[in-house]
Amino acid sequence: MGAGPRFRTTAGRLAALGFADGARAERLLRGLGPEAADDLELLDDLATAADPDLALTSLSRLTDREPGISAALRADPGLRRRLLRVFGLSAALAEHVVRHPADVGRLGGPGSPGSPGSAGGAGGAGGAGGAGSTAPSYEELPRAVQAGHEHPLDVLRVAYRGRLLRLAARDVMGEASLIEVTAGLADLAAAALEAALAIARAETEDAGDVRLAVIGMGKCGARELNYISDVDVIFVAEPAEGVEETHALRVATRLAQAVMWACSASTAEGSLWEVDAGLRPEGKIGPLVRTLDSHLAYYRRWAKTWEFQALLKARPVAGDLELGHAYVAAVGELVWQASARDGFVEDVQAMRRRVEAHARTNARAGEADRQIKLGPGGLRDIEFAVQLLQLVHGRTDPRLRRRATLPALAALSEGGYVARDDAKALAEAYTFLRRVEHLLQLHRLRRTHVVPDDEADLRRLGRGLGMTADPAGEFTETWKRHARQARRLHEKLFYRPLLQAVARLPETQARLSPEAAAARLEALGYADPEGALRHIAALTGGVSRRAAIQRTLLPVMLGWFADAPDPDAGLLGFRQISDKLGSTPWYLRLLRDETAVAERLAHLLGTGRYVTGLLLHAPEAVAMLGSPAELAVRPAAALAAEAAAAVGRHGAHAESAVAAVRALRRRELLRTACADLSGLIDVEEVGRVLSSLADVTIQAALDAALNAVRDKMPGGADLPTRIAVIAMGRLGGMECSYGSDADVMFVHEPRPGASEREAAQAAHAVAEELRRLLALPAPDPPLHVDADLRPEGRQGPLVRTLASYRAYYSRWSSHWEAQALLRARFCAGDDVLGRDFVGLVDPLRFPVGGVSPEAVREIRKLKARMEAERLPRGADPALHTKLGRGGLADVEWTAQLIQLRHAAAVPELRTTRTLEALRAAVREGLLDPADEAELARAWRLASRIRDAIMLVRGRAGDGVPTLVKERTLVARALGYPPDGSEDFVDDYRRVTRRARAVVERVFYED
Template sequence: MRVDVADIEAEEGAVNAASRMQTTAGRLARLGFADGARAERLLDELGPEAVGDLDLLADLIAAADPDLALTSLNRLVERDPSVLGTFRTDPGLRHRMIAVFGLSAALGDHAVRHPEQLHLPEERLSAREELLYAVGADAELPEPVAGLPVPAAMDALRAVYRGHLLQLAGRDVTGEITFAETAAELAELAGSALEAGLAIARAEVPDSGDVRLAVIGMGKCGARELNYISDVDVIFVAEPKDDVDETRALQIATRLAQALMRACSSTTPEGSLWEVDANLRPEGKLGPLIRTLDSHLAYYRRWAKTWEFQALLKARPVAGDLELGGAYVEAVNAMVWQAAARDNFVEDVQAMRRRVEAHVRVNEAERQIKLGPGGLRDIEFAVQLLQLVHGRSDPLLHRRATLSALAALSRGGYVGRDDAKALAEAYTFLRQVEHLIQLHRLRRTHVVPSDVADLRRIGRGLGMATDPVGQFTTTWKRHALEVRRLHEKLFYRPLLQAAARLPSEETRLSTTAAHARLEALGYADPSGALRHISALTSGVSRRAAIQRTLLPVMLGWFADAPDPDAGLLGFRQISDKLGATPWYLRLLRDETAVAEQLARLLGTSRYITGLLLHAPDAVAMLGSASDLAVRPVEALLAETATAVARHGSDAETAVAGVRALRRRELFRTACADLAGYIDIEAVGQSLSALNDVTIQGALDAATNKIAVERRGEFPTRIAVIAMGRLGGFESSYSSDADVMFVHSPLPGAEEKDATDAAHAVAEELRRLLSLPAPDPPLGIDAGLRPEGRQGPLVRTLSSYRAYYDRWSSHWEAQALLRARFCAGDLALGLEFVDLIDPIRYPADGISAEAVLQIRKLKARMEAERLPRGADPALHTKLGRGGLSDVEWVAQLLQLRHAGRVPALRTTTTLNTLRAAVEADLLDPGDETTLADAWRFASRVRDAIMLVRGRAADSIPGLVKERALISRTLGYPPDGSEDFIDDYRRATRRARLVVERVFYED
């Protein structure tokens, strides 16, 4: 193919032109534009002067998002070509505006709509004056809008406000003013807008001059630390003027406040400012919008909660009648600084924390810079709580803004200088990030975006030119972790210095301040707590050094537990036993989860603390959930057999080993229970199996001893039959072991000799398990045997058969429903079960007369067995709808139907109810109601034992004990009344089912 020279030259020219174009676009891309070709086109549209303006190009390249900045500039110049000339003569203005355009699409849009706002007069009015003049009001003495329609005034308010926001953002993002100055100016700008909104409101509301109305800024507005876009929290206070009737004045003031809120919050062609939120007022949304000063004070004196006083830390008059507003703030301040001395202060604080955490969406928690872990609220909450605690005696802490309050806390020695500096840096960083996120679209958000382009804009906005995404993410996470760490240390480190007088560069807390801090955290005995802290941390030993590292965090975990004082005391006691053991402190120091779980367990359960004091090595189990898994019965039996065999005929030593194993496994089960790893049915199964193993070990030890004493072959086989809750695999932490003993003489043995030997073993077993020991006792109760306590302790299988054939009563048949083999000779145990099956599961069921007798017996028990003074609605065992009620329903179903329904032949209550549903003997809804009440009562009964360390069947009447039990059951600190209501409701419903199913045919 022939190629013409002219064609080659034309092609070369096209290639060179394309290369030049690509070079320009590529250069712009390398300079920071995401789309170099588009950037080149937009620059060309600005004209040749702009293309050659290297200073303009430098400002664009320096913007957080050069493409966004160029887009807004291009639109602005299209609207007002004179802007480029203004920028050339005022490079400072150009620098500020392009920096804003590179961060905020919303303010760029505003500049395009109002280019005249870029041309600022040299002698400019204040924001307050300009906003008031814009809406047609007198800046010296704001009067109703004169001659300007309300819609036009509202548009003017928004336009001028955004203009001031644009100029303020320009000084902010270029570093001309600090973050604190920016936040303060934003708050003042909001206050001015509220004043202008009030002027608009006065034009709408007749007779507005008859009332004095003060607008109290709350939250960040009151503290002069406002965001770019945020709800503005306010409280309204009003007083009538002259002789105006108070009721009429409050009506006028209410209309004024409502009109003010509309003036600022409603949307017009110019958009809206922000929501005016008055929900921090007394009674919140349910309370009147307007109150007089006396009405406010009466409410705060009688009804206000701690969180309301915490909110009032920020109160400041911002608009309206500033004299009235000042009187309000002065009056409430006297109450604010006494809030920490109020009853239930700690519970209120904990409730505040829960409300804060509840606002965080799970899928946003890690990106929330306000409410997420290590976020702004962690800092603000800590600072405000310390202010409330120590501000009672130190007026220097009476500051509204977070940073100034933090500085005062540091100067007063309540927070270390380095800690205060680190928190201030983190707070400033997080607030700057918050501003950058909100500036983009002027939307109220606290969630860090996940889009890379957004992250890049934020990073560059913070001055991170190299790898802005990575650098920003790393810095943010570092600050969040530091905030979380300091949040814990901030509360607790000074306590160590006050108690142990540790050398430190930080100022130490006085004893009075330490007491106040501990009381605020929930320690009922701060003097005792300080003694424990001192004992643990004093000295120069390695142990004391590690404790000084551990305790700042653990004190917080104790404070979060139901009983902080008991937790700290238990920790001291266990540390005294194990403190010199190398692995113990190393485990707590290196395994945070272990230390936290230990603190919560010790602060929740005296039962667990008691177990640990005598088996402190069990702390090692807290390393993981798998370590708390219930062990198989086979493994426990093997370990028990080894312990017994090791000691031969030394029964007491052998059983001491068996009881040590039981103590360890009780700890394992209790920890798994409180951690929520197992439910109440699994707890009952675990405890019952552990009791079986313990009885087997004691039986083996007793048999070995009696065999040695008899100096011959043991003459009989023995089996232990579990009864009651043990037989039903429903043992609680406080349950005795209801049992019966059966034996069968070996061939050739005399029955009397065999019976004497079996009786000796049974008595020895009971003696061994009742010996004083450092573990919870396992009482052996044989009262359900034939003839009760008047009958022989041990019978042969044939004796049981003869008794049941001749004398068995209905209540004995009912008791046998729980009978199962639990220890000793398995074959004999199964023979016994075969013997009693026809008695407890009669083929044709029990007669109508027998049913009537059982119902009468149940009614008599209800009338006679409930302890004197016990509340029938709160007794978990014998109370209405409690354990006994549900169990009797299940047992009557078995006696009547188990002969023909094999699935009912179970010793377990809940399995019986399930089987009854399957056999169409019980309505599924009734089964659910009964089972729920049984589980609830069982959980409460166990919780009482875990919390108090001693058994009780009634829910205690003391408020503190109820609170501890409800916390253990998963209710919040202020949820004890909810707990009681829930229990009453569950058992009341169960009782209705009992009365219908048990007492009616």
């Protein structure tokens, strides 16, 4: 590189060459000899190191320990260059060289100790196979520990690091590819395991009674190991001839434990790495060692998909290699049938969640986005995708049965399962991330996958990768670019090739056969892959702009549908909505340009039928999915004004007016459902919004009915009466669900001078017209107006005057009617009359002195009879959300009994809402806070389940679904993972069981 420009001081010149502290560097150079500061070749070698200061410091320590090394390095510039390259990256290997200066010789050219072609270079326990003809072998490690040394573990560690030093030098000098380096590291680990087994055999009695094979798993098995990592293994044993199996397994277990200890124990020379046998059958709770037959029995009967995914990497690395090969051959037959197993899709989804959850839970604060292994766009993203595609397609295509990631990715590309350009880009990303991983771990020989945020560390990484102009900045930019590229792997690897199976696209893309495309869709959760392919073909076929945009959108959306509870329903709904909107210009452009809209739409369509049905009748409402602000609850006053304006516009056309109002309601139901499924509102808010929306709808329908009846009056005269609508039941409690009827009562009051008969006829006509208008056939969800809670039920008058209600309640009303009136709330019509009605019933529902003991007994009897008689035939009482044990009725009746007893004296209890009543009871000391918490938890969960059933099925239901698929969809809508339906049921049983215990004490006991 030359000496560069002249500086006034040597320290300044050294700073210009890349030393962080020029003055310190000058002192260290002087310590190497008087001529060192002016040795331009030495300065060149130091300046090209990733960290010149670290390289110089380590060189200074080495020469202090071994003064004669300076002459050797001056005599062999190549040796010095290799040494300083390693020293500039790895403080740990420099420490090893300082402790063992003789290992400097391992860094020389051909013929030096440890170099290819030197003594002991004929292939280790794992074999070099494919690492390149120049890859070193490590048979000398097992031989070294068999030479009778007093401290064999120290000998193993020194020998291991000496060979690691040689391999690292080849790596940093660019003399070995990534594949050669990772294969060399795996072979070195295999040799260390063989040496550890030799140590174990020497120290274990009866070691000859068992054949023991060590199976490399993970990166060790795939020969793609990194510098410092847990080495994953499985131990397989067979008794020696004539030896009893139980005894042989005990000996094998002692040997396996000794192997693990020999590698992980810390000695004066440190440790190697942890040996992890957690991938064995039953994991850490299973036997450490099994026979081959025992392994096969487990895999055939109990193994999960992730275990077969792990077995993709299995390779014999130490011990009895004949037994090891028999093991790999036997399990290999099972691995490639895994995708045909029941539960494969669920297992795949669980694996994906486990990877992402592991990344979140194991990352320290601020480190998640700097994780190159588990973070977004990290190594695990690529590895997982490649392995899944191997499992899906390797069943019928043996070319894909490769252990290592890069060869497997190449095979997927060659077979047409991944587009060539995509495979190339992912291989580049993977190679870059692995090189960064190696540089991170070389520094201290510590297991890390976190990119540092310190500028000096970033600079060392950049220079280690050959970046010189702005090493830290260039490294960060390149890393982020590759991470973004890798993060798109689900589009690139899984979904884009599916389009080629059904559409005419450029030949440079992957070409899946229809069978392979169907297999991939099935593996990703599509229950009807052939149907999905037909939808894809319909959406992307042709040369129109619309088809071109769909070809851009679908690879992403197919992935989002796969993540949704029901991928098939999601894709079908998307096709139907796309067909409805046809060539509408804004629709596809919105989805293409606004990722959040497309992702939210995919989730909603794939969750259930309710939202899909609403969108199919108003597909233009897709526009509201643009942001959480668009899904925010609209004020009831604004909706009431909009509804009133719609009625006003249509004048005498009552049916048209109510149709417009029902369309408004449909839009707001959609807004609410989308906000609900997106987690923007909770179940109490859902109930309030749906109840307010029902109020607005009833008021608008009442206005239209009043207009219609008025128009039939002689001369268009005013009606002879005033009318109010009183909300009851869940509507009165502002606790409506998506499928709730509108329970109401009608009250009217004749105007002064009007005939009571004419007033009653007019009021009845208005009430019937309101019900007729809201019951007209329409594409909108119906709002059934139910007036059966009125006095005398269906046998009683539909509408009564205030005086008639007063007379009835004073003379005939029963205890249950007083309890029902706890929910009474004015919701539409004449507000003065509505307030008068509420004032009329307050003494009945909030009796002075509280409800009588006789009334309490009657209420309890009624509750017991309801539980016995009204529960549907065959329904499980533990899983019925309304009438079952600990369900809605239990909680609501308990709250209402507290109100009947105490609301007259405690005004805070005078509310129509269940949870507000319970909270008020706690504040007034009438209910224990712990009891309130259990009741509220059960009420919320039961209400959420009822809502979820409607959202999923498109029709109401009160019981936890018994069909597994439907129960799974409901569980997913509630936020449970794909395999969480049993957890969902268990949670509901537990929550309602605790609530029922509270009900038994508070409702049934005095």
